[in-house]
Amino acid sequence: MTDHxxxxxxxxxxxxxxxxxxxxxxxxxxxxxxAFLWQAALGxxxxxxxxxxxxxxxxxxVKRQMDQVMANTRHFAEGYSANNVMLWxxxxxxxxxxxxxxxxxxxxxxxxxxxxxxxxxxxxxDELSSLPKLLAVLRTTxxxxxxxxxxxxxxxxxxxxxxxxxxxxxGIGGRPENVLIYATSNRRHLMPRDMIENETGSAxxxx
Numbered sequence: 001m002t003d004h005x006x007x008x009x010x011x012x013x014x015x016x017x018x019x020x021x022x023x024x025x026x027x028x029x030x031x032x033x034x035a036f037l038w039q040a041a042l043g044x045x046x047x048x049x050x051x052x053x054x055x056x057x058x059x060x061x062v063k064r065q066m067d068q069v070m071a072n073t074r075h076f077a078e079g080y081s082a083n084n085v086m087l088w089x090x091x092x093x094x095x096x097x098x099x100x101x102x103x104x105x106x107x108x109x110x111x112x113x114x115x116x117x118x119x120x121x122x123x124x125x126d127e128l129s130s131l132p133k134l135l136a137v138l139r140t141t142x143x144x145x146x147x148x149x150x151x152x153x154x155x156x157x158x159x160x161x162x163x164x165x166x167x168x169x170x171g172i173g174g175r176p177e178n179v180l181i182y183a184t185s186n187r188r189h190l191m192p193r194d195m196i197e198n199e200t201g202s203a204x205x206x207x
Contacts, residue, residue: 079116
């Protein structure tokens, strides 16, 4: 095979691979829907037409938490300073329902007065290592987004927490101003707190 023929074959192979590869992540789709699933393997946001959940009015026994989450979510939607949110408690207490219902309620309020709405993006716990890729996409949009991670917890040898910690602690990349993180957990402490599982016996003060 001549060099010219070999080059032609390689170009055809390269063209075929390019057509098979997924398109680069784009934030354009964020303005067309209110809820998404982050598909880390493909690097794409998949729209969710109907979010599974219940109306805010049906949640009972969590009024204090509801008021705090609603106030924080409203502030964020209106462009004011807001905090990341962590809800912890026993299974079935309505933690994830509260997050989804709060975003839906605030979006309804914003639409009624012609304000900007929020995009709710769910990211799986075992895909937290892809956070930098997702944040790179969200930096290209002005729409305010809430990243939602349900049932968050880490094991002692789990490295995914470093990706989340870097975002929360203000690493070089940091968290964009248009992004907040809402998480739920059945554990009060996301990392094991036994002294034997820490690097040194003095990592936790016995007193």
